[in-house]
């Protein structure tokens with residue numbers, strides 16, 4: 361069951377440019393977490409900005425009751441978050457939303473994470489490995505300094521292939537299927553998970569369709585309530601549908617066969 | 623300490639309600655707050671037929687507030703009665719239904735469908751939704767239409783009827799008087815203020831619906847003024863809201879003339895607010911020597 365909790369900030373530091381990792385201690389919340397879910401956090405006690413912000417669970421250590429959050433400073437809320445200090449309290453609500461499903465029997469899984477889209481995939485990778493799954497992770501960023509999750513991904517025993525826009529590491533180019541065609545032609549992928557820019561995920565959705573591979577994606581949207589009460593984070597699962605799904609409650613994770621990405 | 627309120631015939635265990643559209647159908651927040659402890663849960667605006675709502679983006683944060691253009695997405699009154707109401711009744715939640723129609727006849731028809739349903743304490747008439755092309759606001763800006771809608775609904779039901787007034791008018795007191803003439807049992811005010819935002823990179827309005835409704839602390843002074851005005855001119859209990867995020871805000875509303883208050887956007891910030899407010903209010907009342915919330919209502923009027 362999700363809860364409200366004042367979590368204690370253990371660390372909060374800039375990793376590179378506008379990318380930060382915050383670690384919090386949240387005994388009530390941590391034990392409830394599943395990969396792909398999110399925390400709805402308040403970045404300041406004042407009135408501006410007013411609303412909570414959804415942040416993916418980047419990593420969770422249930423034994424130590426610790427949760428890590430990976431975030432990019434993009435606006436007022438995340439800028440205030442970046443200013444918070446160890447020892448301070450963070451007002452969190454969660455875990456919320458529908459997370460990733462984990463295979464019942466061990467599979468070869470492909471994880472495709474673009475930029476901060478890697479945020480929900482690290483904890484997923486950890487849980488997948490615990491379940492004995494074999495992982496190939498495709499990790500795409502602008503330049504190699506943004507590969508914040510790389511060490512942890514390798515430490516849990518996943519095979520990682522990198523793409524950078526500037527060619528500073530791995531393949532040079534965007535994280536799209538053609539760039540990895542050679543690598544993928546030798547793999548027997550059984551399930552795909554992805555998070556990142558929607559235009560990128562759309563190409564992977566097409567690739568998965570052609571190769572008859574099932575999978576899941578995690579979507580992002582501005583949210584107000586986070587629990588399906590305000591109906592603010594609506595989108596159509598398919599353009600010609602009449603009704604809308606809510607990212608916070610029906611998602612943020614959706615099966616590839618549930619929606620048409622744009 | 624007496625916190626009970628009689629809001630035009632609706633007995634509230636405490637004077638804090640949660641506002642329509644911000645609390646779903648009452649159970650979405652149940653992991654965080656027990657809805658049966660809240661003074662009243664005003665459920666999402668419901669229409670005769672299901673409505674898909676507006677295309678996104680539907681919400682946008684603004685300084686100390688937010689814009690929304692949900693467009694009254696709801697499953698229709700039949701689904702509400704069949705699927706949601708029984709669960710609320712089982713938990714003994716004080717439910718106020720919120721309805722919006724496309725015509726005076728549709729408001730009346732919905733009122734007749736609610737009549738006799740066990741578990742509904744009252745009807746809030748949404749004649750002030752700024753986000754739909756038909757229904758809502760066009761019924762709330764002309765005094766004569768307001769009178770007719772309220773009278774038509776009153777004919778169909780014995781439930782207390784609470785028109786929800788729009789702040790997007792030049793003379794709120796005239797609208798409130800018309801609602802009283804139509805037979806309203808109480809008044810709910812205010813709904814959101816019309817607003818918009820523009821994305822300078824796309825050079826387009828942010829909201830899918832172009833216009834939205836502004837809510838949150840940014841509108842509190844407007845809400846207070848309108849309630850203060852209406853309290854002077856109309857002899858009906860007021861359910862006051864608009865920007866309440868703490869007990870001090872709430873106390874201001876009581877002093878301006880609200881008999882009870884509603885929390886909307888504040889729920890998104892703190893889902894437990896509706897009950898936490900009570901503690902702050904009680905403490906203030908104790909310290910200042912008040913024994914009943916009714917003593918505070920309209921006390922700021924000289």
Ligand SMILES: Cc1cc2nc3c(=O)[nH]c(=O)nc-3n(C[C@H](O)[C@H](O)[C@H](O)COP(=O)(O)O)c2cc1C
Nearest residue numbers: 590641642643667690748813837838864865886887
């Ligand atoms: C996301 C959202 C949805 C709303 N939906 C409705 C609705 O369906 N019916 C209605 O009468 N008011 C609706 N409102 C208005 C609120 O009930 C309330 O009157 C308004 O937001 C002002 O109060 P606040 O500043 O406390 O939010 C909605 C407000 C928001 C923010």
